[in-house]
Amino acid sequence: KAGVxxxxxxxxxxxxxxxxxxxxPISGHRSVSWYQQTPGQGLQFLFEYFSExxxxxxxxxxxxxxxxxxxxxxxxxxxxLELGDSALYxxxxxxxxxxxxxxxxxxxxxxxxxxx
Amino acid sequence: xxSVAQPEDQVNVAEGNPLTVKCTYSVSGNPYxxxxxxxxxxxxxxxxxxxxxxxxxxxxYGFEAEFNKSQTSFHLKKPSALVSDSALYFCAVRxxxxxxxxxxxxxxxxxxxx
Numbered sequence: 001k002a003g004v005x006x007x008x009x010x011x012x013x014x015x016x017x018x019x020x021x022x023x024x025p026i027s028g029h030r031s032v033s034w035y036q037q038t039p040g041q042g043l044q045f046l047f048e049y050f051s052e053x054x055x056x057x058x059x060x061x062x063x064x065x066x067x068x069x070x071x072x073x074x075x076x077x078x079x080x081l082e083l084g085d086s087a088l089y090x091x092x093x094x095x096x097x098x099x100x101x102x103x104x105x106x107x108x109x110x111x112x113x114x115x116x
Numbered sequence: 117x118x119s120v121a122q123p124e125d126q127v128n129v130a131e132g133n134p135l136t137v138k139c140t141y142s143v144s145g146n147p148y149x150x151x152x153x154x155x156x157x158x159x160x161x162x163x164x165x166x167x168x169x170x171x172x173x174x175x176x177y178g179f180e181a182e183f184n185k186s187q188t189s190f191h192l193k194k195p196s197a198l199v200s201d202s203a204l205y206f207c208a209v210r211x212x213x214x215x216x217x218x219x220x221x222x223x224x225x226x227x228x229x230x
Contacts, residue, residue, distance in 0.1 A: 004159075033216050043206065043220035056215045090159055094216055102148060102167045105216055107159040 001026055004093050004108035012114045018079040021111045025072050025093030032074040033105060034066060037088040046089075049074055050096045078113075086115045118143040118211050122221035129197045129228050137192040137224045139207030148210040149190040150218065151181055153203045160206065166190060177201070197228045 005024045013019050025032050033056075034046040045058040049068035066076045072093075078085055089112075092105035119142045129135045141147055148167055152160040164175025171183045181192045190207060204225050208218040 031216050033218075035218075035220075042222050043208075043218075045217050045219070048216050050215070056217050058217070092160075092216075092218075096216075101216060102165075103216065104150070104162050104165060105218065106162060107152070109159045112157075 004091060004106055006091055006108040006111050008111060010112045012116060013081050014116050015081055015083060017081050019081060019113060021076045021089055023074045023091035023108060026106055029093035029095055030072050031094045031096035032068060033092045034076050035090045037090060081115045083115050086113060088112050118209055118219050120207050120209050120219055120221035122207055122224045124224050126225045126227060131199055131228050131230050132196050135194050135197040137205050137226060139190045139221055140188050141190060141209045142188065143209050143211050145212050150208040151192050152206045155203050199228050199230055202226055202228045
């Protein structure tokens, strides 16, 4: 099976712009989660989508949003970019199941976003 | 609130020696615990997880981890380190009922010297 894919791998934007990142999960996986990784804050959970619905959300401002399509592919959008949004954005997929799922999440290679 | 602590920023080990990367957690209820490894400019690779059952969990690439409920720890171990094990290691916890939200530790950089 192909792994989790993320596009683009690298992105450079300027402050105030918006950006959309894409994630394609492993075939058959219905849950997609997004994480932000920075040297200062480490790995932080952004949100999770399952069957096109957001079912969990981290502590990020409303500038960070996402969506999931019927084929389970997910996009993450950041509006009005700030310098502090520079980070590696990782997405992870899993079969999904319920609130106490024991599934393993498998991560993609990430998108490196640089905000100038 | 759930949290994960990795008390060592870096662990240095000679090749062939055993290695331990430490992790402690705080969570209400039964924890689901995970170890991931990250190589430069790469995503996270899954190593192993503890859900329930035997306290010693075996994973990929010869790694294992020991779950200790009384000490709320989940240390990662390997009997004989390889130079290629040098990477950044993350411990994570998922609370039952928390869907797929993972809370990660700060990470421990493992350096294996020839």
